[in-house]
Amino acid sequence: MKLSIPQDVYDQMIKHCQEGMPNEACGLVGGAGGGDAVASKIYLLNNAAASPVYYRPDDKGLLAAMNDIDTNELDLVAIFHSHVASHAFPSPTDVREAHYPGVVYLIISLAGLGPDARGFLINKKDWRDDAGEIESVELVVS
């Protein structure tokens, strides 16, 4: 699977993550889903957990973003968050709390010299399961 992201959407996502330091930042990405996905709109959300090791979007922002995605006939194509001190790879918590099949989980690591963004699908037999298998997604920023 591939996720194409316009440069300006990508830049906004990275900036939001950097501005959220030292805590994790998060948000949603709308676009066209189904097979290879194309991002078109970003929703920068507040991390209600205000934590360097956990994220949970604030309810009002999350609901408004989901409503906007529906209103504009978009699909939710990605959920992003930052890792402030670890690699851009799903943590056990990320896997356990992933409940959006087919939606790319974008992780932006800020632990290195520069931001490192990677995408994953977290495939589960049942979306409510704790356990899942991680599948890498190709990101194309242009």
Next chain:
Amino acid sequence: MTLVSVELKIPALLRSHVGGVKQLEVPEGSLRELLEAVAAEHPAFGTQIFEEEGALHRFVNVYVNDEDARYLDGLETQVVDGDVVAILPAVAGG
């Protein structure tokens, strides 16, 4: 005269279980009554959101007018005409 009822927003993940619609108009009552009525009509929807004991699945969040029902009266929260109820799978991680 405008007919007003409770608007129930269905997340993309569950739309296939309710005929593909984004939202349903449902009568007022408790959240439990409202969701069980939808589940009676669409059994697969019910098995997705409820545990066997009748509680909401822990990864299913329900909001009434943007407030998490867990911080209201849970499934006993009363919703009235004009209210908006939204179901969302949890978004979180670490």
